Amino acid sequence: xxxxxxxxxxxxxxxxxxxxxxxxxxxxxxxxxxxxxxxxxxxxxxxxxxxxxxxxxxxxxxxxxxxxxxxxxxxxxxxxxxxxxxxxxxxxxxxxxxxxxxxxxxxxxxxxxxxxxxxxxxxxxxxxxxxxxxxxxxxxxxxxxxxxxxxxxxxxxxxxxxxxxxxxxxxxxxxxxxxxxxxxxxxxxxxxxxxxxxxxxxxxxxx
Amino acid sequence: xxxxxxxxxxxxxxxxxxxxxxxxxxxxxxxxxxxxxxxxxxxxxxxxxxxxxxxxxxxxxxxxxxxxxxxxxxxxxxxxxxxxxxxxxxxxxxxxxxxxxxxxxxxxxxxxxxxxxxxxxxxxxxxxxxxxxxxxxxxxxxxxxxxxxxxxxxxxxxxxxxxxxxxxxxxxxxxxxxxxxxxxxxxxxxxxxxxxxxxxxxxxxxxxxxxxxxxxxxxxxxxxxxxxxxxxxxxxxxxxxxxxxxxxxxxxxxxxxxxxxxxxxxxxxxxxxxxxxxxxxxxxxxxxxxxxxxxxxxxxxxxxxxxxxxxxxxxxxxxxxxxxxxxxxxxxxxxxxxxxxxxxxxxxxxxxxxxxxxxxxxxxxxxxxxxxxxxxxxxxxxxxxxxxxxxxxxxxxxxxxxxxxxxxxxxxxxxxxxxxxxxxx
Amino acid sequence: xxxxxxxxxxxxxxxxxxxxxxxxxxxxxxxxxxxxxxxxxxxxxxxxxxxxxxxxxxxxxxxxxxxxxxxxxxxxxxxxxxxxxxxxxxxxxxxxxxxxxxxxxxxxxxxxxxxxxxxxxxxxxxxxxxxxxxxxxxxxxxxxxxxxxxxxxxxxxxxxxxxxxxxxxxxxxxxxxxxxxxxxxxxxxxxxxxxxxxxxxxxxxxxxxxxxxxxxxxxxxxxxxxxxxxxxxxxxxxxxxxxxxxxxxxxxxxxxxxxxxxxxxxxxxxxxxxxxxxxxxxxxxxxxxxxxxxxxxxxxxxxxxxxxxxx
Numbered sequence: 001x002x003x004x005x006x007x008x009x010x011x012x013x014x015x016x017x018x019x020x021x022x023x024x025x026x027x028x029x030x031x032x033x034x035x036x037x038x039x040x041x042x043x044x045x046x047x048x049x050x051x052x053x054x055x056x057x058x059x060x061x062x063x064x065x066x067x068x069x070x071x072x073x074x075x076x077x078x079x080x081x082x083x084x085x086x087x088x089x090x091x092x093x094x095x096x097x098x099x100x101x102x103x104x105x106x107x108x109x110x111x112x113x114x115x116x117x118x119x120x121x122x123x124x125x126x127x128x129x130x131x132x133x134x135x136x137x138x139x140x141x142x143x144x145x146x147x148x149x150x151x152x153x154x155x156x157x158x159x160x161x162x163x164x165x166x167x168x169x170x171x172x173x174x175x176x177x178x179x180x181x182x183x184x185x186x187x188x189x190x191x192x193x194x195x196x197x198x199x200x201x202x203x204x205x206x207x
Numbered sequence: 208x209x210x211x212x213x214x215x216x217x218x219x220x221x222x223x224x225x226x227x228x229x230x231x232x233x234x235x236x237x238x239x240x241x242x243x244x245x246x247x248x249x250x251x252x253x254x255x256x257x258x259x260x261x262x263x264x265x266x267x268x269x270x271x272x273x274x275x276x277x278x279x280x281x282x283x284x285x286x287x288x289x290x291x292x293x294x295x296x297x298x299x300x301x302x303x304x305x306x307x308x309x310x311x312x313x314x315x316x317x318x319x320x321x322x323x324x325x326x327x328x329x330x331x332x333x334x335x336x337x338x339x340x341x342x343x344x345x346x347x348x349x350x351x352x353x354x355x356x357x358x359x360x361x362x363x364x365x366x367x368x369x370x371x372x373x374x375x376x377x378x379x380x381x382x383x384x385x386x387x388x389x390x391x392x393x394x395x396x397x398x399x400x401x402x403x404x405x406x407x408x409x410x411x412x413x414x415x416x417x418x419x420x421x422x423x424x425x426x427x428x429x430x431x432x433x434x435x436x437x438x439x440x441x442x443x444x445x446x447x448x449x450x451x452x453x454x455x456x457x458x459x460x461x462x463x464x465x466x467x468x469x470x471x472x473x474x475x476x477x478x479x480x481x482x483x484x485x486x487x488x489x490x491x492x493x494x495x496x497x498x499x500x501x502x503x504x505x506x507x508x509x510x511x512x513x514x515x516x517x518x519x520x521x522x523x524x525x526x527x528x529x530x531x532x533x534x535x536x537x538x539x540x541x542x543x544x545x546x547x548x549x550x551x552x553x554x555x556x557x558x559x560x561x562x563x564x565x566x567x568x569x570x571x572x573x574x575x576x577x578x579x580x581x582x583x584x585x586x587x588x589x590x591x592x593x594x595x596x597x598x599x600x601x602x603x604x605x606x607x608x609x610x611x612x613x614x615x616x617x618x619x620x621x622x623x624x625x626x627x628x629x630x631x632x
Numbered sequence: 633x634x635x636x637x638x639x640x641x642x643x644x645x646x647x648x649x650x651x652x653x654x655x656x657x658x659x660x661x662x663x664x665x666x667x668x669x670x671x672x673x674x675x676x677x678x679x680x681x682x683x684x685x686x687x688x689x690x691x692x693x694x695x696x697x698x699x700x701x702x703x704x705x706x707x708x709x710x711x712x713x714x715x716x717x718x719x720x721x722x723x724x725x726x727x728x729x730x731x732x733x734x735x736x737x738x739x740x741x742x743x744x745x746x747x748x749x750x751x752x753x754x755x756x757x758x759x760x761x762x763x764x765x766x767x768x769x770x771x772x773x774x775x776x777x778x779x780x781x782x783x784x785x786x787x788x789x790x791x792x793x794x795x796x797x798x799x800x801x802x803x804x805x806x807x808x809x810x811x812x813x814x815x816x817x818x819x820x821x822x823x824x825x826x827x828x829x830x831x832x833x834x835x836x837x838x839x840x841x842x843x844x845x846x847x848x849x850x851x852x853x854x855x856x857x858x859x860x861x862x863x864x865x866x867x868x869x870x871x872x873x874x875x876x877x878x879x880x881x882x883x884x885x886x887x888x889x890x891x892x893x894x895x896x897x898x899x900x901x902x903x904x905x906x907x908x909x910x911x912x913x914x915x916x917x918x919x920x921x922x923x924x925x926x927x928x929x930x931x932x933x934x935x936x937x938x939x940x941x942x943x
Contacts, residue, residue: 089657092671092699092940102941104650105657141666399833405741405763405805408832475742519720521740523761 025181028172029193034153034184037169038067041151042074044167045120052081054118054146058088060135061106064123066184067153071122084111088121088142093134114143120167124182126152129163154193156180209581209624212239216248216585218575219255220551226253228581231624235577248585251618254555256288256319256582258562258571260380260459261355261435261507262532264290264321266312268297273512273602275309276316278532280600281510283627285532286584286617289320289563289571294331295356301326301337303345310347318627322566325349327368327379331357336368343375350567353380355435358417360386365421369430378431378457378565381421383442384483389413394523396469396484404472406523409484415441422449422456433565434458436509438483440493447502457565459507460494462538463529463607467491471607477518477525478607481511499548504561508535512603530606533599536586540614544588551586570623581624590615636755637934638744640766640812648817649788651933652774658936659929661698671940672701675732679705680723681758682738687900688758688768688927692735695931701939704731719743720750727751733939736760741805754938762803768899769809771930773817775922776854779895790819796848798824798880799858799907800869802831806899807858811839822848826880828869829860845880849889856897857882860907873906882912895919 029037049055057072059065065087072085089106097103121135132150139148151167156174172195174180179196183189213226225236227243259282265273275292282290292309294300300309306323313321325342329335331354342349352372359365359381368379384393389409395401397408418434422445425432437443437458449456463481468488471479479485497503511528518525539558543549549557563572573579592615596606620628634642643651661667677696679689689705696703708722717725719738726734733754736744741761748755759765776795780787795814801807801823814821821839823830834841842848849855860880862873870876877883882896887909890896896908896918904910913920 092669092936097671097940098942100942102937105654105936107657108660137670141668142664397832399836402802402831402833403808403837405761405808475745477746516718516721519718521719521738521743521746521761523740523742524719 025194025196027192027194029154029170031191033170034191034193037153038070039074039078041167041169042071042078045071045149045151046075046079046081048149048166049118052079052083054116055120056084056086056112056114056117057120057122058086058135058139060121060123060131061087061089063182063184063187064121066186067124068122071151086111088135088138090131090134090138093137095130095134108138110142114139114145116144116146118147118149119145120149120151122151124153124184125180126150126155126163126165126168127158127180129159129161132163133161153182154180209244209621209626210242211244211246211621211624211626212236213246213248213253213583213585216251216253217551218253219555220252226575226583228621228624231581233575233577233579233581246585246619250587252551252586252588253575254286254551254584254586255559255572255575256584256620256622257286257536257558258566258568259287259290259508259510259532259535260351260433260505260562260566261461262290262292262510263295263512263528264292264309265296265512267308269514271602272514272517274316275312275321276318277600277602278510278512279313279316279318279321281530281532283318283620283622284600284617285508285534286536286586286620287319287532288582288584288620288622288627289322289568290532291322291324291351291566293353293355294324294326299326299330300324300342301329301331303338303341303347306342306347306349307345319622320568320571322351322568323347323349324355324380325352327352327354327359328364333357333359333361333364336364336371339368339371339377340375343372343377350375350377351380351433351565352377353382353435355380355382358382358384358386360417362420362424366424366428369425369428369432373428373430376431376567378433380433380435381417382435383414383417383421384409385413385417388416392523394480394482394484394527395472396486398469398487400469400472404475406472409482411439411441411486411490414439414483415445418442418445422446422454425449425456426452426454430455432456436461436464436483436507437494437497437503438464439486439490443493443497443502447497450502457504457561458502459505459562460498460503461509462506462531462535464494465491465498465506465542466538467607472522475522477520477522478529478605480522480525480527481509481529482527495542495546495548498543498557499553504557505565506535506539506558507562508532511605512601513605514603518605528605530599530601530603533601534594534606534608534613536616537592537613538608540588540616581621583621584617585619586616587618588614588616634938636744636748636757637766637938638748638755638757639764640769640809640816642766643813643816645789645816645818648770648773648813651770651930651937652777654936655770655774655926655929655933658932659926661932662928667698668700669698670700671936672696672699675701675939676730677701677703677733677735677935677939678726678731679703679735679758680708680726680737681706682708682736682743683759684709685737685759687924688737691927692758692931694928695935698928699932699935701935719746723747723750727753733935756934756938759805761805762808763805764809765805766809766813767927767931767934768806769813770934771923771926772806772810772856772897772899773813774926774930775897775919776895778922779919780853783893790814790817792818793853794820794822794851795854795856796822796824796852797856797858798845798882800829800860801825801834801858802829803861804858810856811837815839822852824848824880826870826876845886846889849886850891852891852894854895854897855882855890857908857912858899859901859903862903862906877906881906882908884909884911887912887915890917897923900924
C-alpha cells in the first residue's frame, strides 16, 4: 500500500534522458510541464474557492494522493495556507468489482470531517469517469460535503458517464487502444506522462 | 433340480477335476449323461461355498436398507452359500419365535442358507439373558449368540452366558468395545488423526481390554468364545496368548480392516465410518499376518447396509457400517492371495470351513467330494474390475470400495445344487 | 481467489497478512456515519447455525450487512438431534434457494467440509465441533498484531514471539485453528494443560507441550486462556474446579509472573474465577474486549475476500 507522505516541492527528474521506446510510447508531459500544471491547478482551486477556507484535497489512491500532496505544497508555498490532504479509496465502490478477482482495498484517510467541507477530489487521469462516480458514492457514505470539485492532472477524453473535471492540468487526446502512463517521482522515481500502445487493445482501465 | 456338470475346475487349488451335481449333492462325474447342463470351469478355482459369520440383513425392521432377499442375493454374488444374520433387527432376535421367523424368511426369500444369530441379552440391553435355550431348541437351531452392535460389558452376564450355552454347544460372539473407554460417540481410531480432526477417539485398548477379560472368562467356564471384527494388533496379541493356553476362542476379521486405514477418514466421508473403526496401517499389517497364521480363524463381512439418509449426516452423527458381501472375496484375494499370505486352500478354510465349524453348520464348509452337499463357488483368480457401487444387489449404497480397482473373482455360486449367481447373467 | 474458508491451514502467510490488512481498513467503517460499503451488494449470505452462538452469529450478520450483503439467519439446531432431515438435505435445501455463501457452525467436526462437497456456494466455517474456528484465529491474530505493533509498528510476522495457549485443548476448536495460524505467522506456540485435556497425537503438532503453567508463563508474549467447562469434571478430566484454577488458572499471582509487555487473550465466553481471574480479565494488558471488537472487521475482510470479486 502506498504511503501518503508529502513529496518535495519541485521533484527533480533523477534520471535524465529516460529510455523510451519510440515505436510504442511517447512522452507527452515532462517534469517541468507537470510541475507547471500542478501549480496552475493549485491557483485555480484557491481562486474558485476564494481562498482556502473549508477546502480539503482528497486524492484517489495511488497517484491521485501524490498529486493532491503536490497541490497542497504549492498552496502552502505560494499562498501560505495549509490545506488538509486525505485519501479516498474507491475499490469497494467500483462498478466492475464482480468482473475481476477480488481486489485489495486501499487506504482511506479523512484528515477532517467531510460534512460542510469543500472536497476537491484529485486523481492523476480522468478517462471514462467511472472512478469519479465511485468516488462520489464513497464520499457520500462518509458525510455531506458542501460542494465537491474534481481536479485531474490529465484529461484524456472518452467519457462514459456525464462527469467533467473542474480543474485540468493538461488535455491530452488519446485513442481508446492507448494507455496513459503517469509516473511521479515519489512513487515511480521519475516524473513524466507518456502514452503507450496497450499490449491488450481490448483492455480498458476504467478511470 | 439341477443337473449340472462343472468341467475342469481346480478343486481348492489341489488339482483339476470335474464335479457333477444332482439333486443338490455331488455325485460321481462319470455318471454324467448327455442331458446334463455344462459349465466350463477351465482356469477357475472351485471353493466350498463361502459362509459369512457376520451379516446384517436388516429384516425385520429396516427393509428400506436391506431385506433377506436383497442381502442374500448380494451374498450369492459374493460367493456365499450361507450367512449368519445378526440379531439387532427390529424386533431383536431374542426369542425362539423371532429366530424361527428369520429362518422362515430365509427359506422363503433367501439366495443362501440363512441362519439367525440369537441375542445374548433381552433386547440387547446387556442386563438379562435372552431365551438362549429355546432359540437353540427351535427349528432355527441357533448356535451363535451375539449382542453385536453392543458390547456385552457386564462380566457376570458374560460368564453366565458362556456357561449356559455349553449345554448345547453354543458360542458367544462378542463385539468388544468397553463403553467407558469408547462410548457411543467414539467414531475414529484414537490417535493423531482423531486429535487433528476433533473426532471422539476409539482407542485400541477399548477392544483389547474386553477381549483380555473375556478369554479369561472363557477359560473359567470352559466354553466357546468368538471375537467379532478384530480390528487392532493389541487384540491379536491377546488372542494369540489365549490360544497358546488352549482357551477355546476363535476370531474373525472384516475385509475392510484388511485393507483400509484410518487415513480414509481425513475427508470426513461417513462412508468410512465403521465400528470398530479403521486403524493405522501398522494394525492392518498385523491383522493380515494373523489371518495368515490362523490366529484369526475367519473372514466375516460385517455387511452393514444403511439407507442414504442414515449416512448423509455429519461424520460424528452418521450411522456406522459398510457393505461387504459382494466385495469380501475380492478384497481377500487382493490382500492375501496376491501377496502369498494365503493359498486357495487357506481361503477355503478361512471363508468357508472354519466359519461353518464355528457356527456348527452341518451342510456348509464340506469337502468338494461325492456325497457332500453341493455348495460351491467358482472363482476366476485373474479377473479384475473397477467397483461400481450402483452395480449391486444390495438395497443400500454405502460401499467403501467404489471406484477402486479390485479382483472380480466370483464366476458362479451354487447353493444346495442351485445356481444362485452366474456372472454375466 | 479462495473458494472456501474451512481451516486456518488454508491460508499462507501472505494471505493472512492480506486479510488482516484489509480488516484494518474495514475497521474504519465502524466509526463512520454510514456504516456501509457496497462491495457485496446483491450477494446473499446465509448463517446456517446448528449450534447456538449469539456472539459469532451477530458478528457475521453485522459483517455481511456492513458490506451491503443480504444476510439470512437460519437456526437449524433441532434437526440433527431428532435425526430428521439429514445434514445433506438441510444444506442442499438452503443452497437451492440461491445463496452465494453459507456460513456454517455445527456441533460435529467436519460438517463444513462435507457441506462444501455438496454445493457450489462458498462455505465459511464458523466453528465445527472441536475441530476448527478459522475466523476466531484470524481475529486473535489481528488483535495480537495490533498489540505487537504498538511497540514495533513495522512488524509483519510473529517470528520470535511466544504464544502460550492454556486450557482444554482437546475440546477446543479455537486452539486447533490458532496453532495452525500462529505457526504460519512464525510464532512459537506452547500448549499448556493437564494431560487429560491434551489431545491424542499432540506430539505431532508443530508446538511445544507442557503440563506446568508456571514454567511457561514467564516466556510468553501472549497468554491465551481457553474456556474450561465445569461439565468436564464429570468426565474425569480434572478433580475439582479449585484444583484446576490453582494449577492452570490465570490467577492474580500469575499476573505478576507475566513478562513485561505480555498480553492476555480469551476467546470468550469467560468463566471468571475458573480459568481466568477477574483481575486478569480486567487487567490493563488484557486484549479481550479488543478481540470482540475485531470480530466484525475480520469477518468483513473474510467475506470480502470470498465474495468481493469474480466467481
